[in-house]
């Protein structure tokens with residue numbers, strides 16, 4: 001995969017690894033979907049870039065230890081599952097599959113990862 005076209009599997013090039021800040025997310029848009037791309041503990045994640053409590057960008061929050069904080073009211077979300085770990089948010093945010101190819105980060109927004117209830 002070397003270009004930013006949609007692949008047969010639905011993965012779209014979101015950014016370069018080097019574009020992602022160390023302690024924050026990178027806000028990208030894939031089609032109509034706002035996505036927060038995150039690196040934490042040498043793993044890569046892509047979440048819907050909208051807090052489930054109110055519509056603010058999660059990408060503006062801090063990332064640490066597998067968690068992203070919502071900057072507005074402080075809910076923490078698990079990067080792997082999208083589930084809130086603290087109030088006031090009670091609903092998960094969508095999490096999308098990520099693939100790395102060289103320095104490129106690919107995200108599939110058409111197939112969010114199933115969340116256990």
Ligand code: FES
Pocket residue numbers: 051052053054055056070071072073074075087088089
């Ligand atoms: S808007 Fe994110 S916790 Fe309230």
